[in-house]
Amino acid sequence: MEIKKVSIIGLGALGILFGNHFAKRMPKEDVRIIADRDRIQKYKSEHVYCNGEPCDFYYVTPEEPCEPADILIFTVKYEGLHEAIRAVDHHVGKDTIILSALNGITSEGIIGQVYGMDKILYSVAQGMDAVKVGNKLTYDHMGMLCYGDQTPGMISDKVKRVAAFFDKINLPYEIDTNMNRRLWGKFMLNVGVNQTVAVYKSNYGEIQREGEARETMIAAMREVMTLSEYEGVNLTEADLKYWLSVLATLSPEGKPSMAQDLEAQRFSEVALFAGAVLEMGEKHRVPTPVNRKLYDTIKMIENGY
Known part of the structure; x- marks a missing residue:
């Protein structure tokens, strides 16, 4: 048809x-x-x-x-x-x-x-x-x-x-x-990229180069990688490398929707990202300090509107 x-x-x-x-x-x-x-x-x-x-x-x-x-x-x-x-x-x-x-x-x-x-x-x-x-x-x-x-x-x-x-x-x-793995991989990327760019009030260029923002992004992604093992998806370093290569293709001046939301003083989808990570972390008793910090920072920004 x-x-x-x-x-x-x-x-x-x-x-x-x-x-x-x-x-x-x-x-x-x-x-x-x-x-x-x-x-x-x-x-x-x-x-x-x-x-x-x-x-x-x-x-x-x-x-x-x-x-x-x-x-x-x-x-x-x-x-x-x-x-x-x-x-x-x-x-x-x-x-x-x-x-x-x-x-x-x-x-x-x-x-x-x-x-x-x-x-x-x-x-x-x-x-x-x-x-x-x-x-x-x-x-x-x-x-x-x-x-x-x-x-x-x-x-x-x-x-x-x-x-x-x-x-x-x-x-x-x-x-x-293997779309379930792909969904989790994109989730891992979003957790790192969307939240980090929003918190650092920057753009893709900020996390494409070495520095504190990129380190924060990768640390947040690694927390998702750890949780994926408990959820039966088992993301690996190869998945992390793949999604970082996708990130490298984006225009340095561009920025994800979460950063655009916070700039416009709209409420973001943080519950989908760090919120979901924190929930899974509690479920599996896995610490997720990087996503906790990102979540708290974004909520603080939103509370200031």
């Missing part, structure tokens, strides 16, 4: 990045951006820009009846996930494939509880250095979408259908046959 209709919920950095790519290569009404009426009015009046160009998006409200999506992509922030799950109801049919580009390692399970884990392919967006300020997104590197089946070693018909679609629209991707 050929993939023809895409629905996206969440016009943050990744929503704009993917939505703009799809919209330029598909019939306009086949790429639906789901948003409530107030948001749609704002998007239409102020426009949404990607690398200086206005995006020509087709918007639909959650209430509008429509043909189910062949692919449904979640690109919301974690705090908006439950509302987003309710909002996409008309877009989910029996053959809909769901991809979640959210940070962390829990969103797939939460979505799957409502719509069925059989509809979900695990996915990780990586290698992009997108920065969103207001309604404007800029990036140098688009990165890629890594995805695959929940069961290690499998390449299902769903995975092949998505690959054929991505080939058709020239979206960079990689199929991974």
